[in-house]
Amino acid sequence: MDIRQLRTFVTVARFASMTKAAEALHITQPAVSGQLRSLEEELEVRLLSRTTSSVTLTQSGQELLGKAEKAIEAFGEFVHAARSFRGQIEGRLRIGVVMLDPGALRIGPLLREMVTQHPGLKIDLQVGRTSWLHDALRSAEIDGAILVCKSCPPGTQMMVLDEMTFRLVVPASWGNRFDGTSLKQLETLPWIRMAQRSGHQEMMDEILQAAAIKPIETVEADHELLMRTLVAAGVGVGLIREEMALQARAAGELVFFGDHKATTQLAFAYPEGRGGDPAIRATLSTLEKIWRLGSR
Template structure:
């Protein structure tokens, strides 16, 4: 019998999860199948890798020795798939992902077209949800991975920045500030603001940067908090207030002359969008190909 990667991956997942049953869920296998593969690996080396009891499992000394090598093999397979995905344009499969609101409504639709031209045999299924819902569905294996507006700090989750974005001051075309190309943040405080709700990725980026620059957030005249970028754009268009939004999300309105983007001289609201997926999961080649696509440096030509 030869040593194989599949068994090393299963062993690594069991060790990471601390349970054969949890590992089976993560790997979409039955628990007996997971146990059998670990036993086969133990038979190959002629040693025990786990101390088993009715309540828990623990790595043996030999198991602890094997862990870094198993992890290296998992990482190497991931890197290999990433490197080769750019050459496998005729792969087939289904891409299932979750995307937060700004990503799902304004950014990914512009990128899925070019991606589909490169990978015409990959079908795409995307859910647009908030970050908490995406995290839950990735953890429960309902989604391969998600794209969110803030890093996720979870022990089972891998997080990687894949796209950059900047929030800008957005005003109606007939607003007094529209006569200027740039203003200071304090110049905006006399005007009413329409913003995303507290807890949203967009709001959090704005609040954190204001705090970092020692600008009092409470000095803003927030007359309305809304749960979607689309609702905010409608409110701004109706003249209810000005806002701070992703410049990508207002591209259409700026082209039509409805909005003007104003540069803030003393502050910049920059952020990244993040891909998240389980540490123990090897993404399907369709997802690996999409991640490779997102890592390109020239995506801005479509945004």
């Protein structure tokens, strides 16, 4: 048995799909099947029930899943701790990034500091949808993620980096259609749908619940430049980070709808139990410096 087999088991269990697990692990589906078969044969325990259309955990698989996750975490901590005795942090660090402007996320300063201070660390950046980032954290496909959220994704801890304000905006071409700022006026108009499990969805839900409306939702977007483009094109009502919304308004692309706004947090999330990992500690320390958290 090796750690790759356990990681494959955990990934398949989380995605409930051989195909998605193979994509997440960057290996072939036959390789996934082979690793699972070898693991089950060695343990003499059936972990998964497979059909042509689904993969589900057996009772034994359900009971062993948590232990497998802890074993993967412990293995990672062991490897990084051992490398730290050589005087520098080495290995691979995979960071997921939400689809906001990299400048607003301070990705450049973060990576500049990391590669300067820790030249032995290989860093992979993976930009993705919020729902994918949540799943990738759970399946150990990434080691941490910069997210927009008000609370920790399940199974994670997080460092809050900053507070962000978002504004409710409408296409500039709609500007003269309203005689007030009541959201009831927008209920029958198209809205751009927020991505599931995202900080954007949390904020939009707050706005809609406060107004007691359920609008028509059309296109789903999880990328702020795409959101800006869709609103400017007249696709529907959107929720955009205030700094970008101000730029778009100055360019004549959109207008604010009254003073409707919402706030959330920008945070770095990482799996529970990984706080002692040297690479995670280095990332947290660098983020604290870049965002000047100690001086607030």
